[in-house]
Amino acid sequence: xxxxxxxxxxxxxxxxxxxxxxxxxxxxxxxxxxxxxxxxxxxxxxxxxxxxxxxxxxxxxxxxxxxxxxxxxxxxxxxxxxxxxxxxxxxxxxxxxxxxxxxxxxxxxxxxxxxxxxxxxxxxxxxxxxxxxxxxxxxxxxxxxxxxxxxxxxxxxxxxxxxxxxxxxxxxxxxxxxxxxxxxxxxxxxxxxxxxxxxxxxxxxxxxxxxxxxxxxxxxxxxxxxxxxxxxxxxxxxxxxxxxxxxxxxxxxxxxxxxxxxxxxxxxxxxxxxxxxxxxxxxxxxxxxxxxxxxxxxx
Numbered sequence: 001x002x003x004x005x006x007x008x009x010x011x012x013x014x015x016x017x018x019x020x021x022x023x024x025x026x027x028x029x030x031x032x033x034x035x036x037x038x039x040x041x042x043x044x045x046x047x048x049x050x051x052x053x054x055x056x057x058x059x060x061x062x063x064x065x066x067x068x069x070x071x072x073x074x075x076x077x078x079x080x081x082x083x084x085x086x087x088x089x090x091x092x093x094x095x096x097x098x099x100x101x102x103x104x105x106x107x108x109x110x111x112x113x114x115x116x117x118x119x120x121x122x123x124x125x126x127x128x129x130x131x132x133x134x135x136x137x138x139x140x141x142x143x144x145x146x147x148x149x150x151x152x153x154x155x156x157x158x159x160x161x162x163x164x165x166x167x168x169x170x171x172x173x174x175x176x177x178x179x180x181x182x183x184x185x186x187x188x189x190x191x192x193x194x195x196x197x198x199x200x201x202x203x204x205x206x207x208x209x210x211x212x213x214x215x216x217x218x219x220x221x222x223x224x225x226x227x228x229x230x231x232x233x234x235x236x237x238x239x240x241x242x243x244x245x246x247x248x249x250x251x252x253x254x255x256x257x258x259x260x261x262x263x264x265x266x267x268x269x270x271x272x273x274x275x276x277x278x279x280x281x282x283x284x285x286x287x288x289x290x291x292x293x294x295x296x297x298x299x
Contacts, residue, residue, distance in 0.1 A: 002132065003131055004134060005271065006135070006136055006137065007136075007138075007146075008137075008146035009146055011023075011148075012146065014108075020106065021106050023045050023108045023110070023136075024048060024049050024051045024099075024107065024109045024110070025040050025044045025048040025049070026057070026109055026120065027050075027112050027113060027117065027140070028053045028054075028113065028116075036053070036117075043140070043152055044151055045148065047151075048155065051109070057084075057121055058086070059085040080259065080286070082286035083206075083258035083285040084259055085281075093163050093165050097163045101161060107133040108134055109133060109134070110135065110136035111139055113139070114220075114221060114228060115267070116220065116264065118136070120259075120263055122135050123170055123263050127169065129165055129167050129168060129169055135267060138227065138228045172281060173280045174280070175287060178212065178280050178287070183214055185247070188216065188248070189214060189215035190216050190217075190218055190255070191211050191217050191218070192219060192220040192264070192265045193217070194219050195219060198217040199211075205258075206285050211295070212295075218240075218265055220256070220262070223264045223267075230268060230271055236272035237273060237274065240272055249277065252269065254266045254277060255284065258282075258284075262280075
């Protein structure tokens, strides 16, 4: 079972051995939402299912209740707020079944965007109780560099499966929990956005610039080396130890703009041996939707 990363060569070996396997292409572009599917149609790992951030990995509409807390109940209610609200686990399981994923399969997720988008599906599968999911280290680029074949166009439909939800293996945190623990040692916030956005100098996507008070900043791209692969575990461990400055790793809650690019940080901490930490999926877009919540700016 691969649970964090899988190399192109390891994936090739699984394919050759005809192991139970489902591969997902999560390529996406925020500024051009349809570009990811076009890239998939041009070239993807043979047999891969396309997982669209907007269509499959997000609820169509955020349904905030009072103070931005998502109201529970109802089949269509998302599990988080923000620009990319999580679908509830039941709706996500229905999509996984339509994609032919079964509970005994190894899932492999990849993109061509520096693991920015495939981390979302990695986390969601853990959240659905599926531990056997790994990120293809280096993405499609690494697959092709290792001589892996690519296909174009649509793939044949998969047989409907019956994916069954298991106990949650990922920690989902909401705005109320973040607010309750603000400034306490029990919570260490790590913001994955670019430094200028974190400081509040610019804000291209959300109505308010700045960050959650007390948050630390680690732009998600810092987890990758020049080859586009995650840095070695020892290097990641040293970097996170320096960032945390003695804070307890188990106290960490990751966030970003909308709960997507925070995931490379979360995955990197797990690779580094620091455990599976929390995710505030609503992130800054959810936090700043309530004007009563405090905002910090370094600009």
